[in-house]
Amino acid sequence: MNHTPLPQTADVSRRSFLTTSGGLALGSAVLAGFPSSLTSAESSQKLRVGLIGCGGRGTGAAKQALSADPNVVLTAVGDAFEDRLKTSLNALKADSKIGSQVQVQSDHCFLGLDAYQKVIASDVDVVLLTTPPGFRPLHIKTAIEAGKHVFAEKPMAVDGPGVRSVLASAAEAKKRNLALGAGFCWRYNLAERAGFEQIHQGAIGDVRTIYGTYNTGSLWSKPRQPEWSDMEWQLRNWLYLTWLSGDHLVEQAAHAVDWMCWAMKSEPPAKCVGTGGRQVRTDAAYGHIYDHFAVTYEWANGSRGFIFCRQQANCANDNSLTVYGSKGVARILGFGGMPSIKGDTEWRYRGPRPDMYQVEHNELFASIRAGKPINDGVWMAHSTLTAIMGRMAAYTGKEITWEKALNSQESLMPEKVALNASLPVPPIAIPGITPFS
Secondary structure, three states: OOOOOOHHHHHHHOOOOOEOOOOOOOOHHHHHOOOOOOOHHHHHOOEEEEEEOOOHHHHHHHHHHHHHOOOEEEEEEEEOOHHHHHHHHHHHHHOOOOHHHEOOOHHHEEEOOOHHHHHHHOOOOEEEEOOOHHHHHHHHHHHHHOOOEEEEOOOOOOOHHHHHHHHHHHHHHHHHOOOEEEOOHHHHEHHHHHHHHHHHOOOOOOEEEEEEEEEEOOOOOOOOOOOOOHHHHHHHOHHHOHHHHOOHHHHOOHHHHHHHHHHOOOOOOOEEEEEEEOOOOOOHHHOOOOOEEEEEEEOOOOOEEEEEEEEOOOOOOEOOEEEEEOOEEEEEOHHHOOOEEEEOOOEEOOOOOOOHHHHHHHHHHHHHHOOOOOEOHHHHHHHHHHHHHHHHHHHHOOOEEHHHHHOOOOOOOOOOOOOOOOOOOOOOOOOOOOOOO
């Protein structure tokens, strides 16, 4: 789903800006789609792709997958709703660059909440998982068990049991030599890769403090129609239900959280405390999630990270990361500019910045072609859990340790998941009253 904080550039850049690091040159062959070392037989073999989740994010992912390699074809699509599926498929077919690679027959258009099973069971090699993240762990598990390569949009889960499932699936993917690529797109942006490589090589000394933001305006919502069940309304407004989105700290600000984890070389934080609430989301149409969070993370070595995010209209927007070290300061500006360092080392990225959304698919398909599939599983699950433990801390008002979050028994998935299900919106979390479980 596409909802960046800078609407004037979101359509162009949501899947576009990419990174590899300054010295980590991905050759032009990889950026073009696949390594030049491939034999003609390997590169000419068709890879069949199935799309699960046909919203804006899924449509974009399908386009990038088809653009990554001339011998990739889309052969199956699935979504809960027919209107979403048709809109996506029509847009892909109409694209002059990749339309001929859309080879989906009518009997491979699957509808309903079990559509994921039918897409995975069809004759596809790679699946793109872009449904609301509450379904992500089950979909990853099903795809890996079926022997499919996977691209999974971020975040990877919305609760502790989901993260544990993803970690198990990542281990299984490694065992089976299957790709598991993550939609944490900034990890594939050349500029950010170069910036974090500088940090990891000691350009700012020891990392002491990290401050990240994801402050944006309000997002879309869809008014409830008389014929919609509780479940359909929630699925069509999935951003506003924690069981589907994880709340916006987990769903949207996960990018800033992932930056923070990246700065710490993906070492998990030891604990966190947080706060948050609803100041402007007073209407029941916006479900029960918060509209602002502030979380303090602490690592075993004493380093601290601070994340501030909000979704409130007519406020100052910012999406950036500042990393303070013993010898300097690094700035990661996201869509706002190039990474830079000031201090003992003076540095600014001046290299290429191709579309990061395209690069993540280029590298995924190149790795499959090369027989060395990408597996982002552990770090993508850890970044997701770091965001989840921040939400847990804010919702409960308690200090949450990494072990508590990882071993949490709270499953947010409703007992009955069916399109006609009655499903009341959960109460808004109240710190000091809402329990941790």
